[in-house]
Amino acid sequence: MLFALAMALPALAQDRPRSFADLADQVSPAVVNITTSTTIAAQMDPNAPRLPNGAPFEDFFNDFFNRDGQSQPRPRQSQALGSGFVISADGFIVTNNHVIEGADEIEVEMFTGERYPATLIGTDAATDIAVLKVETDTDLPFVPFGNSETSRVGDWVLAVGNPLGQGFSVSAGIISARGRALQGNYDDFIQTDAAINRGNSGGPLFNMDGQVIGVNTAILSPNGGSIGIGFAMSSHVVERVVFQLREYGEIRRGWLGVRIQDVTADVADSLALPAAQGALVTEVMDGPSRVAGIETGDVITRFDGGDVADTRDLVRRVADAGVGREVQVVVIRDGQEQMLSVTLGLRNEDQLAASRSAQPSASVILGMDVVPLTDQMRQDMGLDPGLNGLVVRSVEPNSDAEGKGLRPGDVITEAGQVAVTTVAELQAQLDAAREAGRRTLLLMVRSGGDPRFVALGIQ
Numbered sequence: 001m002l003f004a005l006a007m008a009l010p011a012l013a014q015d016r017p018r019s020f021a022d023l024a025d026q027v028s029p030a031v032v033n034i035t036t037s038t039t040i041a042a043q044m045d046p047n048a049p050r051l052p053n054g055a056p057f058e059d060f061f062n063d064f065f066n067r068d069g070q071s072q073p074r075p076r077q078s079q080a081l082g083s084g085f086v087i088s089a090d091g092f093i094v095t096n097n098h099v100i101e102g103a104d105e106i107e108v109e110m111f112t113g114e115r116y117p118a119t120l121i122g123t124d125a126a127t128d129i130a131v132l133k134v135e136t137d138t139d140l141p142f143v144p145f146g147n148s149e150t151s152r153v154g155d156w157v158l159a160v161g162n163p164l165g166q167g168f169s170v171s172a173g174i175i176s177a178r179g180r181a182l183q184g185n186y187d188d189f190i191q192t193d194a195a196i197n198r199g200n201s202g203g204p205l206f207n208m209d210g211q212v213i214g215v216n217t218a219i220l221s222p223n224g225g226s227i228g229i230g231f232a233m234s235s236h237v238v239e240r241v242v243f244q245l246r247e248y249g250e251i252r253r254g255w256l257g258v259r260i261q262d263v264t265a266d267v268a269d270s271l272a273l274p275a276a277q278g279a280l281v282t283e284v285m286d287g288p289s290r291v292a293g294i295e296t297g298d299v300i301t302r303f304d305g306g307d308v309a310d311t312r313d314l315v316r317r318v319a320d321a322g323v324g325r326e327v328q329v330v331v332i333r334d335g336q337e338q339m340l341s342v343t344l345g346l347r348n349e350d351q352l353a354a355s356r357s358a359q360p361s362a363s364v365i366l367g368m369d370v371v372p373l374t375d376q377m378r379q380d381m382g383l384d385p386g387l388n389g390l391v392v393r394s395v396e397p398n399s400d401a402e403g404k405g406l407r408p409g410d411v412i413t414e415a416g417q418v419a420v421t422t423v424a425e426l427q428a429q430l431d432a433a434r435e436a437g438r439r440t441l442l443l444m445v446r447s448g449g450d451p452r453f454v455a456l457g458i459q
Contacts, residue, residue: 016156017208023158024170026210029111029141031203033162034082034095034118034132036103083161083203084108084132085212087242089139091116093132094242095202096217097123100130108134111141111168122245127186127237128217130202131245143204146211148190148234151175159194159216159230161203171195173228180231182218185315189231190214196230205232214238240320253319255347256329257287260311261394261408263299270407272335273299277307279314281331282393282408284380292342294331296380297409301337302330319347363423365430366441366456367399368392368406372422381409387446388421389413400457406445413451414444433458 017023082099086092093108100106106118116134123130134140155175163169173194180189192205196216205214214232221227244251260279268276278301284290294300300308304327308314321327323346330339363370370390377391378384392410395402414420415429433441440455 020158020170020172023206023208023210024160027143027158027204027206028160028168028170030086030143031111031160031168032084032086032093033109033167034084034099034202035107035109036080036082036100037105037107038080038102039104081162081165081199082201083199083216085160085204086140086142087145087212088142091134091136091140092121092242092246093118093134094204094215094238095130095132096215097125097128097130099202100132101125106132108132109167122249122251124241124245124251126184126251127233127241128184129215129233129238129241129245131242143206144211145235145239146207146209146213148178148188148213148236151178151190151207151213153177156208157190157192157194157213158206158208159192159196159200159203159232160206161196161200161216163195163197163199165199176229178234181312182231185312186237186319187312188234188237188316189217190234192230192232193228194230195226195228196232197226198224200230211235212238252323253347254321254323254325254344255287256314256318256342257285257289257345258294258300259283259285260300260314262310264397266395266397266402267408270405271299271332273332277301277309278332279308279311280408283377288342288345292329292340294329294340294342295333296377298331298333300329300331302328304328318344363427364396365423365426366458367396367401368412369394370412370423370426373411383411387411387413388419389446390420390423390426404454404456405447406454407447409447411446412443413446415441417442417444430458 082095084093084095087094100120108116108118116136118132118134121131121133153175157173157175159171171194173192175190176193177191180191181187182189196219200216203216204212205216207213213235215238216230216232218231219226220229241251259282261282263276263278263280265276267280278299281294281296281298284294284296300314302308303314303317304321321344323344326341326343328339329342330337371393373389373391378387390412392406392408394408395406412420415426416433418429420426420429430441439457441458443454443456445452445454
């Protein structure tokens with residue numbers, strides 16, 4: 001048996017390509033280098049020598065240090081390098097938003113050396129994708145998108161771009177992981193060990209069929225250079241973004257109109273859920289969900305025919321579902337499943353940012369993320385209109401609060417036997433308990449309308 005296994009291993013190794021040369025020849029003509037120019041306003045150097053007004057030789061001094069005859073320093077040009085790739089014969093090009101952001105001029109260099117000025121068609125900062133357009137008299141070589149969803153960890157990939165200004169450079173590696181999230185709501189990164197460095201941003205990540213399955217975007221590195229941990233935004237995301245930028249010049253994402261949090265193991269246990277999955281609704285905003293009857297405390301388990309794994313999964317799928325579509329949403333409420341029909345709205349990032357800034361500020365105290373109770377929250381949670389206090393929005397894992405049974409949706413009405421309605425009042429009671437040398441702070445907590453006292457450790 002051991003001999004048979006040893007003989008089988010070399011056969012598996014034959015899947016490794018003997019050379020990437022044919023693939024590099026096939027795709028390189030569609031990869032471009034991108035150079036941007038940005039005008040930066042100059043500022044007067046406070047340490048620069050100057051003479052007082054009316055001093056002898058003032059005119060000579062100014063002429064010497066300001067040879068252009070101006071008293072203010074001249075603005076300067078800043079240049080940056082990046083990569084991109086042509087996706088159509090008529091000159092549409094995909095790159096990263098951060099490659100061209102703020103640029104006054106964008107120039108594209110083809111593999112054959114021709115240079116063209118590029119026009120910005122549209123950008124999506126949320127996924128760091130931008131679409132450019134160049135005008136030429138002839139059709140350009142281009143590359144198609146592939147299906148990143150069928151790519152597997154361990155598959156060979158090829159990265160092409162302009163690393164560190166070394167134009168049209170090729171590096172090979174494998175897919176190290178899929179479904180990586182960095183900081184964005186819509187992240188779906190492919191992780192690869194193919195060498196990616198500064199200047200590779202915006203360049204394509206190819207599968208072995210010469211299809212683009214990712215746009216090289218970022219690296220994880222302690223020194224700024226490649227250590228074999230690079231990230232490419234998956235074509236599953238990029239294709240949708242590119243289509244909307246070409247079609248509308250902007251991104252139109254679906255909007256459900258709820259604030260949500262992940263269903264942790266303790267939340268699942270407290271709600272008697274069969275598994276720690278789905279998205280727990282912490283607030284219902286004016287919009288599609290309120291109209292459809294979704295309530296605070298609902299756990300969204302299915303959306304548009306598919307199971308919901310967590311909040312990130314739900315956000316991505318709502319965004320991709322389309323504006324104005326009617327979708328079926330399954331929620332668990334009071335232990336029972338309910339199916340609701342929701343007509344998705346248009347996600348407006350500016351309005352949502354303003355809405356978030358208008359919300360009462362939350363703060364983490366004693367392992368709990370708490371926020372003042374509002375009239376809308378009372379209505380959504382079915383609470384007494386006269387009830388005041390702080391709503392627990394989340395509880396830190398392994399905290400004393402979690403151990404004492406506090407859960408999202410609980411309302412803290414008293415601390416140290418004093419009524420609290422703001423985060424500052426709760427903090428004041430905590431500070432007073434510490435100054436008095438006490439080891440715990442006694443809270444009055446209402447869970448599902450039932451009051452109880454909970455003593456939380458403060459040392």
